[in-house]
Amino acid sequence: MGARAYVVTGASSGIGEAVARRILSRGDAALLVARREDRLAALASAFPAARILACDLSAEGAADRVAAAVSALGPLAGFVHCAGFAAPAPIGMVEESAARALFAVHALFPLMFLGWLARRRNHADGASAVLVSSRSAREADVGNAAYASAKGAVEGLFATARAELAPRGVRVALYAPSEVDTDMARETWMRTASPERIAEIMARHPGGLPSADDAAAEIVAILDGEEKS
Amino acid sequence: MGVTDPMREFLDRVAEVLEVPEIGASDDFRAVPMWGSLMGFGLIVMIGQKYGRKVSAADIIAARTVSDLASLAGVAG
Numbered sequence: 001m002g003a004r005a006y007v008v009t010g011a012s013s014g015i016g017e018a019v020a021r022r023i024l025s026r027g028d029a030a031l032l033v034a035r036r037e038d039r040l041a042a043l044a045s046a047f048p049a050a051r052i053l054a055c056d057l058s059a060e061g062a063a064d065r066v067a068a069a070v071s072a073l074g075p076l077a078g079f080v081h082c083a084g085f086a087a088p089a090p091i092g093m094v095e096e097s098a099a100r101a102l103f104a105v106h107a108l109f110p111l112m113f114l115g116w117l118a119r120r121r122n123h124a125d126g127a128s129a130v131l132v133s134s135r136s137a138r139e140a141d142v143g144n145a146a147y148a149s150a151k152g153a154v155e156g157l158f159a160t161a162r163a164e165l166a167p168r169g170v171r172v173a174l175y176a177p178s179e180v181d182t183d184m185a186r187e188t189w190m191r192t193a194s195p196e197r198i199a200e201i202m203a204r205h206p207g208g209l210p211s212a213d214d215a216a217a218e219i220v221a222i223l224d225g226e227e228k229s
Numbered sequence: 230m231g232v233t234d235p236m237r238e239f240l241d242r243v244a245e246v247l248e249v250p251e252i253g254a255s256d257d258f259r260a261v262p263m264w265g266s267l268m269g270f271g272l273i274v275m276i277g278q279k280y281g282r283k284v285s286a287a288d289i290i291a292a293r294t295v296s297d298l299a300s301l302a303g304v305a306g
Contacts, residue, residue: 089274090267093246143270191285192273194266 003049004077004124005029006223007070009057009109012039014182015132016082018216023078024050031070033057034083057083058104063112067122075124078223079117081110082132084150086188088143099146107153114161114172123170128223131158133176143192151176173222181209239304242279243295246271254296276302 006023010016012034020043023030029049032040037054044050053069055062070076084106087098110131117123136144137151155174162172179185179201193201202209236254244252247261247268258264258272269289276284280302288301299305 088270089278090271093271093274093278095278142267143274187283191283192270194269194286195290197266 003028005031005070005073005075006078006080007031007033007066007073007076008080008082009033009066010082010084010132011043011052012036013212014082014184015180015212015215015219016080017043018212019080019082019219020050022213022216022220028077029073031066031073033066033069056105057109058101062104062109063116066113067116071122075122075127076117077124077127079110079113079127079129080132080219080223081113081130082219083109084132084184086144086147086184088147088188088192089145090143091145094146099149102146102150103153106147106150107157110154111157111161114157114165117170118165118168121168123168125169126171126225127169128171128173128225129161129165130173130175130219130222131161132219133158133174135176135178137176143189171225175215175219175222177210177215177218178204179209180212180215182212185209235304236299239299239302240295242275243272243298246275252295254294254299256295257293258295258298272298280304 006028008016008020008023008030011020011032020030020032024047031051031053032044033053033055034040035054035056037052040052040054044052051073053066055065087102114129131154133151133155136148137155158172158174165172240252240254243258244250247258248263249261272289273284276282282302284301292298292301
C-alpha cells in the first residue's frame with residue numbers, strides 16, 4: 001500500500017500537532033491546517049509529504065478553501081478535526097462574536113467539510129473522519145456555556161454524519177476526551193480554575209494528565225480502525 | 230465630549246461583575262454580598278475581555294482590593 005493522505009486541522013499545537021506528527025512520521029502525507037502559518041511551516045519543514053494551509057476555520061467559506069487545498073493530495077484516507085479554541089466566560093459575559101466563532105470552527109466547519117467529502121466522493125476506500133468533542137459537552141463545567149454548546153453541536157453532527165457516510169465507505173468517529181495537557185488547557189482552566197477545582201480535576205487523573213501525544217495515539221488508532229469510537 | 234477616566238471605567242466594570250451599584254478602589258472586592266468563585270472567575274474574564282491581560286486564579290487569590298485588580302488589568306490610578 002502506498003502512502004495515504006490526511007487532512008489535520010488544528011495542526012499548529014496540542015492534539016492536532018501531535019496527530020500530524022504521528023501521521024507524517026510514518027510516511028503518510030498530510031495537509032496541515034491552522035491559523036498560525038509559522039508553526040505549520042516549522043512542523044512541515046521536517047516532512048517532505050506535508051503541505052500547509054493557514055486558514056481561519058471560523059470564517060465563511062473555510063471548508064471550500066480546505067477542500068481546494070486537499071484536492072492536490074488526491075483521495076483522502078482521513079480527516080481529523082482538532083482545530084478549535086475555548087473562550088471561557090460566565091454565561092452573562094459571553095461575547096457573541098466569540099460564540100459565533102466557536103460554533104463555526106467546532107461544528108460548522110466539519111459539517112461543511114464532511115459535506116464536501118460526501119459530495120465529491122474524494123476519499124480513498126475505508127477513509128475515516130475523527131471529530132473532536134470534549135467531556136465538557138455533557139458536563140456542567142462553569143464557564144463553558146459557549147464551548148459546551150459548540151461541542152454539543154459537533155456531537156449532533158457526528159451522529160448524522162456517521163449514518164450518512166457509512167454507506168459511502170467513510171467511517172466517522174467521535175473522540176471526546178476529558179482534560180488533556182495542551183496549550184489550550186494551560187490558557188483556560190489551568191489558569192483560571194480555583195485550587196479546589198483543579199484538585200477535583202486532577203483527582204480524575206491519578207497518573208497525571210494525558211499528554212497531547214497520548215490523545216493523538218488514541219485518535220490515530222481510531223483512524224486506522226483499531227479502536228471503536 | 231468628556232475625557233474618559235480609566236480608573237472610573239474600571240471601577241464601573243468591577244461593580245458590574247460583582248453585582249453591586251458601585252465600588253471604590255480601596256474596597257475589599259470579596260466583601261460584596263454575592264462573592265464566590267464564579268465572581269472571581271468573572272473578574273478574570275472581564276480583565277481578559279476589556280484589558281487583554283491574562284490573569285490567573287492565583288493572581289485573584291493574592292489580590293485584596295479593587296486597586297490590586299486594577300494593577301492586574303494594567304489600569305493606572
